[in-house]
Amino acid sequence: xxxxxxxxxxxxxxxxxxxxxxxxxxxxxxxxxxxxxxxxxxxxxxxxxxxxxxxxxxxxxxxxxxxxxxxxxxxxxxxxxxxxxxxxxxxxxxxxxxxxxxxxxxxxxxxxxxxxxxxxxxxxxxxxxxxxxxxxxxxxxxxxxxxxxxxxxxxxxxxxxxxxxxxxxxxxxxxxxxxxxxxxxxxxxxxxxx
Numbered sequence: 576x577x578x579x580x581x582x583x584x585x586x587x588x589x590x591x592x593x594x595x596x597x598x599x600x601x602x603x604x605x606x607x608x609x610x611x612x613x614x615x616x617x618x619x620x621x622x623x624x625x626x627x628x629x630x631x632x633x634x635x636x637x638x639x640x641x642x643x644x645x646x647x648x649x650x651x652x653x654x655x656x657x658x659x660x661x662x663x664x665x666x667x668x669x670x671x672x673x674x675x676x677x678x679x680x681x682x683x684x685x686x687x688x689x690x691x692x693x694x695x696x697x698x699x700x701x702x703x704x705x706x707x708x709x710x711x712x713x714x715x716x717x718x719x720x721x722x723x724x725x726x727x728x729x730x731x732x733x734x735x736x737x738x739x740x741x742x743x744x745x746x747x748x749x750x751x752x753x754x755x756x757x758x759x760x761x762x763x764x765x766x767x768x769x
Contacts, residue, residue, distance in 0.1 A: 576716045579747040587708060588742040590717040595743070596677035597711035600688055601668030602627040602733070604704040604722075623701055625690050627670040628757045629654055632685040636765040639683060641757055642672060644693075653678045654686075673711055674736075676743055685737050687764050691730035693755050698725050706733045708745060720747040730754045735768045 577585050588595050606623040628643035631654070640649045647656040653675040657668075674686065688706065692698070704722035709715060724731050730752035737744050750767050754760035 577718050579718055579720045579745075581747055581749040584744050584746040585718060586739075586742050587717055587736070587745050591710055591715070595710060595717075597673065597675045598717070599709045599711045600627075600629070600672045600674065601707045601709065602671075602688075602690055602705070603667060603669045604690075604701050607700050607702045623696055624692065624694050625669070625701065625704075626693050626756075627656070627672060628689045628691070629656070629672045629674070630687040630689065630757055630761075630764060631679075631683050632687060632765070632768065633682050634684040636685070636769045638761065639680075643757055651678075651680050653680075668707070683738075685735055685768050687735050687768060688733045689730060689752070689757055689760060689764065690733055691752070691755060691757065691760065695729060695755055697727045697729060698731065698751070699727060701725065706747075718745050718747075720749070722749055724749050724751050726751055728753060730757075730760045732760070732764050732767055737768070 577590055604625055626644050631640040633639055642649050642654045642656050655673045657671040706720045707716055708718040728751040732748045732750040732752055734748055735746050752760040752763045
């Protein structure tokens with residue numbers, strides 16, 4: 576498993592050390608635990624509803640499809656979202672996006688992995704956020720990226736996957752974005768990926 580920092584890139588194919596056809600992209604987070612007398616009086620945690628999404632782009636950065644809480648399966652059927660976790664409670668992955676890399680249409684050159692707060696809660700209210708990529712067939716974790724982007728923003732471009740000579744590369748972006756939904760973040764995403 577490779578632990579990445581912001582702006583690092585790794586070949587998923589080489590990390591798998593075998594033929595890699597399907598991956599899972601797991602995202603997790605926790606609500607920030609509030610401290611002090613008032614937190615104890617009024618409850619220490621609020622639910623945080625973050626939404627993981629996968630945007631499919633062509634070579635020029637034009638969107639081809641979007642997998643998110645409003646559409647849990649890509650039009651081609653090769654990307655499937657596990658569903659919307661509205662609290663962030665519990666250990667491990669809160670949402671998983673499964674991708675059949677081997678069967679993606681050839682015009683798909685980039686996958687952008689994002690997370691955003693549809694309700695408008697900011698990332699100042701989130702802790703322990705991470706993204707991991709694992710081989711869907713073996714369960715082996717290939718890449719782990721801890722997100723440290725707390726702040727007043729409502730979206731993050733977590734990472735992107737890009738085709739390169741028959742291989743898929745994973746780049747950790749960790750870029751704060753404005754937007755409560757992926758379509759609002761599109762210009763920022765395209766600039767970062769291309």
